[in-house]
Amino acid sequence: MTPKKNIRKYHTIAFYNLENLFDTEDDKYVLDDDFLPNSDRNWTPKRYEKKIYKLGAAIASLGPEEAQNAPVILGVAEVENKKVLRDLIASKKLAEFEYDFVHYNSPDERGIDVGLLYQTEYFEVLESESIPILLYNEEGQRDFTRDTLYVKGLLNNEPIHVFVNHWSSRRDGADETAYKRIKAAETVREKINYIQLQEDDPHIIIMGDFNDDPTSTSISDYLMDTDLYNPMEKLLTLYSGSLNYKGEWNLFDQIIFSTNFxxxxxxxxxxxxxxxFDEYFLTQWKGRYKGNPFRTYAGRKYLGGYSDHFPVYIQLKFND
Structure with missing residues (x-):
């Protein structure tokens, strides 16, 4: 990647859980039956195209106004495959930014993965890998979940390491499933420690839907150390977060980075x-859930919104 003469001063790095971005085709290897045209959710090509357009519009405007650009790096969760990512970056509002992406198929039974979108003008991928989170039940059988995506690249010629996560859900109870997210945190921490042994003072960004808040044990005790900073700790309040469950806000979507930033x-x-990024257009405009993320589905009821999560972002300043 050659240096640019007129490089932008501010750059947005973001993360967005896209809420079940499935195509409309049946994949016999994953549990995608709920997202087919003949399913109870009636996931038609028209609805799929509408969601792709809306997500593209949201991503194109994601970040502070002074950045004057879409995110140069965007981690995403709940994507079915490469096809949906290709459709997303080719959508009307995103095509001009010339995104490419990194994606691996995960063993998650629901068939949802994480991915990394990046503007090729600003970021160059050097290497990537899919890191499995090895979970086992009481009988010793593998409990499959989303892999963590690791990408090393050059952001305006500066080497950075990026982790994109989607840790195990709380569906069976927060306490009952906490060990799964702790295992994910330990796995990412091990990789960070390895990178720090290989490189002098590496720049690291860890993003994702952690299904835990910034102060949860998995993050505060097993991932964080003096080498990392979590700016999201100050953003969770009684009145704001990235998702709302039964009237309470959580900030499961976070971006953590090494203190050398x-x-x-x-x-x-x-x-x-x-x-x-909780702009008005991304919210439910009226009714009982006013102010919450405007989601695509509520259970099996189609609402036609963007996602059940708000995106989050950090802004980096390029020191010229």
Missing amino acids: FDYKKRTHSFASADI
């Missing part, structure tokens, strides 16, 4: 700000 060196990036 606070340093100032020429031709590197420094942390500028962090926020939840």
Whole structure:
């Protein structure tokens, strides 16, 4: 990647859970029966195309106004396959940004994966891998979940390491499933420790839907250390978060980064700000759930919204 003469000063790094972005075709290897044209949810090509357009519009505007650009790097969760990502980056609102993506199929039974979208003008992928989260039940059988995506690349020629996560859900109870998210945290931490042995002062970004809040044990005790900073700790309040469950806000969607993003060196990036992207157009406009994320489905009822999560982002300043 050659240096740019007129590089932008601010860059948005974001994460967005896209709420079951499935295509309309039957894949016999995953449990996608709920998202087919003849399913109870009536997931038709028209509805799929509408969701692709809406998500593209949301991503195109994601971030603070001063960035004047869509995210240069965007982690996503709940995507079925490469096809949906190709359709997304080719959609009307995103095509101009010339995104590419990294994606691996995970063993998750629901057939949903994580991925990384990036603007090729600003980010170059050097290497990537899918890191399995090895969980086992009491009988010793593998409990399959989403892999964590690891990507090393150059952001405006600066090497950075990015992790995209979607940790196990709380569906069977937060306490009962906590060990799964702790295992995911330990797995990511091990990889970070390895990178730090291989490189001097590496720049690291960990993003995802952790299904835990910033102060939850998995993150605070098993992932965080003095080398990492979580700006999302200050963003969760009684009145705001990235998702709302039974009237209470959570901030499961987070972006954590290494503390060397606070340093100032020429031709590197420094942390500028962090926020939840909860713009009015992404919210439910009226009724009981006013202000909540405007989701695509409520159970099996089609609402036609964007996602049941708000995106989150950090802004980096390029030090020229």
